Amino acid sequence: MSEVLVLVDHLDGAVRKPTYELLTIAKRLGEPSAVFIGDGAKASDVVDKVKKYGAEKVYVVDDAQIKGYLVAPKAEALQQLAEKTSASAILIPSTIEGKEIAGRLAIKLGSGLITDAVDVQEGPVTTQSVFAGSYTVTAKVTKGTPIITVKPNSATPEESEGAGTVEEFTAEVSDAAKGAQIVASQPRKASGRPDLNEAAIVVSGGRGTGGDFAPIEEFADALGGAVGASRAAVDSGWIGHAFQVGQTGKTVSPQLYVAAGISGAIQHRAGMQTSKTIVAVNKDEEAPIFELVDFGVVGDLKTVLPAATEAVNQRKG
Amino acid sequence: MNIIVCVKHVPDATADRKFEDDNTVDRVGVDGLLSELDEYAVEQALQLKEKAGDSEVEVTALCVGPEKAVDAVRKALQMGADKGIHVVDDAIAGSDAIGTSLVLAKAVEKAGAESKVDIVLCGMASTDAAMSVVPAMLAERLSWPQVTMASVIESQGDQVRIKRDGDTATEVIGASMPLVLSVTDQSGEARYPSFKGIMAAKKKPLDTWSLSDLGVDAGDVGLSVAWTEVEETTARPPRSQGEIVKDEDGSGATALTEFLASKKFI
Known part of the structure; x- marks a missing residue:
């Protein structure tokens, strides 16, 4: 052979x-x-x-x-x-x-x-x-x-x-x-969370976080997932480009993808559309992300996610 | 200094993109435009020009593509590029990245024969095929160094240094000109053409070259000699919308948790 x-x-x-x-x-x-x-x-x-x-x-x-x-x-x-x-x-x-x-x-x-x-x-x-x-x-x-x-x-x-x-x-x-020399190299800091590319569960935040990623990170930790972000969140400087899911970031295809405060523009969909199960939390019931979801909550991620984090942690005992 | 910016004309990503019967991308039935990610390359070329002082740097927009792809060159001229080159030839249709990089390399060599080319600037990927390999292929064909996926560019004399956000590290890469440089969407928002820019673009030189102008044999490019073959293209069935609940007094979190538990994610 x-x-x-x-x-x-x-x-x-x-x-x-x-x-x-x-x-x-x-x-x-x-x-x-x-x-x-x-x-x-x-x-x-x-x-x-x-x-x-x-x-x-x-x-x-x-x-x-x-x-x-x-x-x-x-x-x-x-x-x-x-x-x-x-x-x-x-x-x-x-x-x-x-x-x-x-x-x-x-x-x-x-x-x-x-x-x-x-x-x-x-x-x-x-x-x-x-x-x-x-x-x-x-x-x-x-x-x-x-x-x-x-x-x-x-x-x-x-x-x-x-x-x-x-x-x-x-x-x-x-x-x-x-010809092209690597003059300096700064390894990315380990977050302690699964790698975005390889994770089975990804929880991403967008403009709707208003810059506070704590509810996203806590929910991701409760589920044992990785943290992601939309381009809007990255461009606003709230989180590094390494976390960007979408056309110009990472393309992920996890078992579960949770989009919180993300409207679902084509740029973002390109990076997550092939996920097995998609869940969204968004205040705007007209957000295009809801067209893709298996389950959606119309509501404020700042109240829905912390409550869900607590419920998940309780179930895990 | 001479900078060539490679610009691709792509089907609008927000439109309903399709394939033709021969499994090539439908470039006629869907409205096309300058690939958004190439706008960042044009922007960085213009910033290099502005930093160096206008008269010292010439920016040329280079496009390989069918008739209407010339719109991508026009857009670059409106943004501020000095001149344009459109390589158009029926024989190019259906070329893969290998074929496209050959045509681009020959076009850079032809342009360089008139006046030395220092930098070939590209976007990080096209928004249609999105392979991200043409800059590396072009560097290989030209035997030039590549400094690719730059989020920040600095140049001094014939030296270029970039910041590159790699998969596992952030690196600083340096090389001497001539070189191939590609930039990401983190490099800085691209400018919109001004009214003055749009008017000025109409008078800027725009050359049209064929394969024979480049000395490329028509038998070396195109769909029939591509080194890869698409066997089948299938539209993914649209996702059907699942249950949507409205959060009232914490009901949303409860329903969400129950859904996740029912799918065994908890």
């Missing part, structure tokens, strides 16, 4: 959940090979994790020489690995960086690229959600080695022991790839 390369999504050696989803998908297509580009000293820990989800091989690319540069060196490393292994497909996490690596890699390899897949089946045939979630598209790559970026939550990780054979790989990085 031919190798399917999976670029490991990690934060300084800590493997992130989408990696396991990608490995699970890779198993449908061929033999999963994980590619870890990071600190070589942390590789053994990564290997232990990824082999549990079926990685037969793990290519370790020590990034000491390249981590100070943006995107391009990683694309070169993947190109050289793809050529060496004659990989039959390459799966990359659909993050900002992942998509840019994929874009450069596609040109380098002369291969077609599909981004933001929400499902990948044998073929590989991909499924994407487009036009703000109003259409579903299936597609395939017709030239070269299919390169597919996959969104979080696109598969349920399945444990399956792989051999996890380690191979150190030294990439030849050109000077041209070192």
